[in-house]
Amino acid sequence: MKKKHIITNVNKNIVKNFYSDFVFKYKIDIIFAFILLIIVASTSSIYPYLIQLVFDGLLKVKNYEWIILPFVIAFVAIVRGVAMFFQIRQVSKISLSISLDVQKKLTKHLINADLNELNKISSGNHVSRIMNDVVLIRDGFERTINNLIRDVFTILALFSYLMWLDWLLSVLVVIIYPLALRPIVKIGKKQNIIATTLQEQMETVTSTLTEMLQGIRMVKSYNLENMEINRSENVLNSLFRKTFNLIIGRAKILPILEILGGVAAASVIGLASYRVSIGELTPGSVVGYITALLMIAQPARALGTFNTVLQEALSALERIYKQLNICPKVNSLSSAPDIKISRNKPPEIVFKNVSFSYDNRNKVLNNINFIAKPGSKVALVGQSGAGKSTIINLISRFYDPSNGEITINEVNIKDINLSSLRDNISLVSQETIIYNKSFLDNIRFGNLNATDLNVKKAAKNADIDKFISNSLNGYDTIVGESGNTLSGGQKQRVSIARAILKDAPILLLDEATSSLDPETENEINKTLEKLTKNKTTITIAHKLSTIVNCDQIILFNKGKIVDAGSHKELIKSSELYKKLSTIGI
Ligand code: ADP
Numbered sequence: 001m002k003k004k005h006i007i008t009n010v011n012k013n014i015v016k017n018f019y020s021d022f023v024f025k026y027k028i029d030i031i032f033a034f035i036l037l038i039i040v041a042s043t044s045s046i047y048p049y050l051i052q053l054v055f056d057g058l059l060k061v062k063n064y065e066w067i068i069l070p071f072v073i074a075f076v077a078i079v080r081g082v083a084m085f086f087q088i089r090q091v092s093k094i095s096l097s098i099s100l101d102v103q104k105k106l107t108k109h110l111i112n113a114d115l116n117e118l119n120k121i122s123s124g125n126h127v128s129r130i131m132n133d134v135v136l137i138r139d140g141f142e143r144t145i146n147n148l149i150r151d152v153f154t155i156l157a158l159f160s161y162l163m164w165l166d167w168l169l170s171v172l173v174v175i176i177y178p179l180a181l182r183p184i185v186k187i188g189k190k191q192n193i194i195a196t197t198l199q200e201q202m203e204t205v206t207s208t209l210t211e212m213l214q215g216i217r218m219v220k221s222y223n224l225e226n227m228e229i230n231r232s233e234n235v236l237n238s239l240f241r242k243t244f245n246l247i248i249g250r251a252k253i254l255p256i257l258e259i260l261g262g263v264a265a266a267s268v269i270g271l272a273s274y275r276v277s278i279g280e281l282t283p284g285s286v287v288g289y290i291t292a293l294l295m296i297a298q299p300a301r302a303l304g305t306f307n308t309v310l311q312e313a314l315s316a317l318e319r320i321y322k323q324l325n326i327c328p329k330v331n332s333l334s335s336a337p338d339i340k341i342s343r344n345k346p347p348e349i350v351f352k353n354v355s356f357s358y359d360n361r362n363k364v365l366n367n368i369n370f371i372a373k374p375g376s377k378v379a380l381v382g383q384s385g386a387g388k389s390t391i392i393n394l395i396s397r398f399y400d401p402s403n404g405e406i407t408i409n410e411v412n413i414k415d416i417n418l419s420s421l422r423d424n425i426s427l428v429s430q431e432t433i434i435y436n437k438s439f440l441d442n443i444r445f446g447n448l449n450a451t452d453l454n455v456k457k458a459a460k461n462a463d464i465d466k467f468i469s470n471s472l473n474g475y476d477t478i479v480g481e482s483g484n485t486l487s488g489g490q491k492q493r494v495s496i497a498r499a500i501l502k503d504a505p506i507l508l509l510d511e512a513t514s515s516l517d518p519e520t521e522n523e524i525n526k527t528l529e530k531l532t533k534n535k536t537t538i539t540i541a542h543k544l545s546t547i548v549n550c551d552q553i554i555l556f557n558k559g560k561i562v563d564a565g566s567h568k569e570l571i572k573s574s575e576l577y578k579k580l581s582t583i584g585i
Contacts, residue, residue, distance in 0.1 A: 011314050011318070014317050014321050015314070017321060022102060023098060026094050029093065029094050030094060030145070033087065033149075036086050036090055037087055037145070037146070037153070038149070038153055039079065039083040039087075040080060040084050040087050040150055041149070041153035043080035044080060044154055044295065045161065045292075047291065047295065048289070048291040048295060049288060050069060050073050051284075051288050052165075052284045052285050052291075053069055053284065054073075054284070055283060055284035055287045056282050056285070057069065057284075091142055091145050094141075094145075095141045095142045098138070098141060099134045099135070099137060099138040102137060102320065103130050103134050106129065106130050106134075106323065109324055114329055116329075122207035122211070123207070124203065124206040124207025124211065128199075128203040128206040129203070129319060129320065129323065132202050132316075133199065133317075134316075134320075136316035137316050137320070139313060140309055140313020140314070143302075143309045143313075144310065147302050147303055147306040150299070151302050151303055152303070154296075154299045155296055161288075162289060162292050162293065165281075165289050166275070166281065166285075166289060172267060172268075173264050173268070173293065183256060184256060184304050185307065187252055187308070188308050188311060190249060191246060191249045191308040192314075194246050194249060197242055198239075198243060198246055199315065199316065201235070201239045201242050202239065204238075204239075205239050208231060212231070249308070254304075256304075257300065257304050265290065265294070268289065272290075329400065330398070331418065332417050332418040332421075336417040336418070337415075337417060337420075338416070338417050339417070341408075342505075343503065343534075344534055345374065346375040346505045347424075347506060348371065348408070349372040349406070349407070350370075350371050350406070350410075351370050351371075351404070351406055352369060352404050352407070353368075353405075354367070354394065354403065354404035354406060355368070355401060355402050356390060356394060356399065356401050358390075358399070360402075363559055364387050364390050364559050365391070365401075366560050367404070367560070368391070368404070368560075369561070370552075370554055370564060372552070373551065374536060375535065377549070377551050378551065378552045379547040379550040380392075380554050381541075381577070381580065382557055382580075383556075388510075388556055389510055392429075392510050392538065394406060395425065395508060395538065396421075396425055396427060400414065408421075408424075423504065425506045425507075426446075426498075426502045426504040426506070426531075428492075428495055428496055428508070428509050428510070429509075430510060430513075430514050432491040432492055432494070432495045433495070434479055434494060434495075435479075435483075436480060438473075438475060438476045438477060439459070439477055440452065443497045445498055446497070446498035446499060446502040447501045456475065458500040458501040461500045461530060462494070462500055463493060467493075489520035492524055493527070496512075496527055496528065500531055504535075505534075505535055505536065506535065506536050507536070507539075508537075509538070509539040509540065510540050511540050513525055513528070513541075513546075514542050521543070525543075525546050550566075550567070551566065553565065553567060553570055555577055555580075563577060
């Protein structure tokens with residue numbers, strides 16, 4: 001088999017990285033596994049020789065030395081059995097530990113990745129990578145150790161025995177075997193391509209099903225069940241076809257080896273019988289020879305399918321490294337200082353000539369300049385898609401501006417330690433994220449060190465305390481997946497309670513109430529009023545009533561600021577503002 005076809009140069013680097021990142025730390029365990037593998041391999045390759053001795057001994061009836069042989073065979077079997085148990089245990093322990101490390105590293109990488117990077121593929125695909133690709137790598141690793149050490153060693157030992165018994169016969173076997181490897185290598189390459197498309201299909205299935213369940217309310221309300229059933233059936237059918245193709249490819253390999261084994265055995269029996277008849281071989285050595293030949297078939301078969309499993313693992317490894325090699329661009333130097341903002345002295349936020357694009361092509365913000373004075377309330381107003389949420393994304397540093405700078409108390413936010421920056425910002429958005437945990441835990445995300453008493457105080461300020469106290473288990477009530485036991489208003493109040501608990505000096509409100517009914521919206525806006533006290537607030541709102549009292553209203557249109565001022569000023573001077581305030585902002 002030509003090695004260069006098995007591992008390409010690209011793969012070589014990936015394998016090297018994989019070795020240093022994940023495998024090297026288990027080197028002692030691996031050495032121990034190697035010892036066990038060699039014990040298993042050597043004990044199994046002793047069998048044919050023992051059988052040869054038994055047969056030759058049996059034929060010489062008067063020689064009773066062979067009686068000891070059953071005990072030797074039993075001893076070898078016991079050693080082999082025990083070594084086998086520890087070998088399987090050892091190899092599984094290493095491969096499971098490695099896959100756990102890969103899963104942890106991938107998860108950590110995803111949590112720290114830029115939003116831009118995360119949004120490139122669906123969350124289902126990310127999950128599939130963490131689950132399915134890691135299984136492929138584990139299989140590949142186990143097979144590499146088992147096949148390359150145990151099986152190659154077994155084959156070498158058995159083949160040396162065969163050569164020692166009869167080199168001519170053995171050469172014959174060796175000529176036939178490589179002929180079979182050609183189609184197997186060919187099948188292996190095809191399998192590699194199928195494996196990649198299968199993996200992609202697996203990701204599609206995961207993301208389709210996740211999407212279907214996430215959107216189940218929309219599906220039911222629009223009576224789209226049949227469409228969704230068809231969609232999921234299509235992706236599942238395609239997965240079936242691809243999996244079946246892969247299995248067929250694998251299935252072709254075994255019969256080829258089986259036929260070859262049969263042909264080899266037949267030729268050996270023919271030639272060996274002839275040699276026994278002319279007295280060149282003893283019957284015992286023929287039995288030993290055939291036993292060794294049959295025993296060689298199993299590890300040879302395993303080596304035959306090894307390439308396929310290895311290719312599947314390599315393509316999984318390639319996908320995983322592609323992900324791991326993307327470094328987050330939004331980052332802070334470890335030396336970046338914390339920002340210190342006193343709780344009763346809210347900061348000034350300044351945008352200086354800020355431009356931004358999500359995809360490096362379309363400018364979403366174009367030369368934005370404004371000042372949010374300490375403790376002031378700034379409203380961002382404009383039509384959908386104008387760039388308002390992007391402003392909030394940039395202040396939180398979910399993305400960095402392409403040009404210009406944003407400062408807090410005259411310090412560029414890029415020069416502030418990232419976690420310290422985010423410690424000073426509370427973000428309440430339209431999208432409320434509620435975990436399937438208790439109310440207590442859900443609110444405590446605002447400040448993990450908060451006491452139960454402080455959590456309850458925050459809930460009171462967010463006007464959700466009564467509702468929580470009346471729930472089945474009070475603050476310990478589990479709120480269901482995505483908070484599905486709560487109304488939109490209740491979810492929003494939980495997230496406001498979080499922000500109250502955090503008590504950060506910068507408050508960002510991204511259409512916090514726009515998905516609620518007018519009555520709830522009014523009530524929640526009153527609650528939010530309390531939250532904005534002594535904070536620099538930037539709010540995106542649709543209702544005129546929520547922005548009239550803002551210190552500054554900034555009007556956005558297609559990524560540019562077109563007007564700015566107080567409500568009184570704008571209603572006089574800005575045509576667009578007048579229009580927006582009559583049709584609804
Ligand atoms: P607004 O909040 O004013 O409705 P946004 O700031 O959300 O507007 O969006 C401004 C523009 O940026 C829109 O054209 C939108 O399609 C685009 N956009 C928003 N988020 C992303 C993203 N994650 N990737 C690419 N484009 C985006």
